[in-house]
Amino acid sequence: MIRWAGVIFIVASASSMGIRVALSLRRRCALLRQLMAALQLMKNEISFCGTPLPQTFALMAAACDGPLEQLFSQIAKDMDKRRWLTPLAAMQQALKDVPELPQGDQIALILLELSGKLGKYDLDSQRQGIDLALAQLEEERQKAEREQSLKGRTYETLGVCAGLAAAILLL
Numbered sequence: 518m519i520r521w522a523g524v525i526f527i528v529a530s531a532s533s534m535g536i537r538v539a540l541s542l543r544r545r546c547a548l549l550r551q552l553m554a555a556l557q558l559m560k561n562e563i564s565f566c567g568t569p570l571p572q573t574f575a576l577m578a579a580a581c582d583g584p585l586e587q588l589f590s591q592i593a594k595d596m597d598k599r600r601w602l603t604p605l606a607a608m609q610q611a612l613k614d615v616p617e618l619p620q621g622d623q624i625a626l627i628l629l630e631l632s633g634k635l636g637k638y639d640l641d642s643q644r645q646g647i648d649l650a651l652a653q654l655e656e657e658r659q660k661a662e663r664e665q666s667l668k669g670r671t672y673e674t675l676g677v678c679a680g681l682a683a684a685i686l687l688l
Contacts (some may be wrong), residue, residue: 527680527683529662529680530680532666533676534676534677534679535555535672535673535674535675535676535677536672536673536676538676539665539668539669539672539673540668540670541674542661542664542665543665543669545661545665546616546658546661546662546665548583548584548585548624549654549657549658549661550585550625551581551585552581552654553584553651553655553658554580554586554587555577555580555585555652556600556631556651557574557576557651558573558580558655559573559577559647560572560644560647560648560651562576563640563643563644564624564640564644567610570604570635570636571592571593571596571597572593573632574589574590574592574593574596575589575590575593575597577589578593578595583617584615584618585615587615588611588612588615588618589611591607591610591611591614591615592604592607592608592611595607595610595611596629603632603636603637604632604633604635605629605632605633607632607634608628608629608632610630611623612628612629613650624654624657625636627650627653627654627657627680628650628652629650630646631646631647631649631650634646640677646662
């Protein structure tokens with residue numbers, strides 16, 4: 518009886534690892550879609566309303582959830598508290614505080630590049646920077662969705678198979 522409980526535990530553990538990796542691929546796709554919507558909101562706020570950047574980031578935070586809400590609200594608070602803080606410095610600091618968006622990740626690099634252009638140049642240059650970031654994020658989204666559709670089920674299956682193989686070896 519204990520032996521079968523161990524087998525079930527091994528299969529469940531390995532299966533959960535495969536499911537966790539597949540779930541992380543789905544989360545990345547959702548994060549990219551949400552980020553693109555937030556940047557579109559930023560573009561609209563800057564273009565049509567002339568909203569200052571700290572308030573724009575606060576609006577973006579309100580429109581997002583999860584790590585993006587945390588990221589944008591952190592930037593808004595930092596820029597509001599310290600008026601001298603540039604968007605780039607605020608983004609760098611906020612990325613350190615949001616572990617779901619590692620600093621070396623392509624999404625973080627795109628955000629850093631964009632934040633270097635915000636508040637620094639004229640309105641057209643800022644809009645062009647946002648458009649460039651949106652185009653780069655669209656490429657990332659397409660890659661992530663391709664990876665998720667190709668590898669998502671594979672990771673789940675590999676988890677189950679690895680668990681079964683380990684269970685067979687231990688029996």
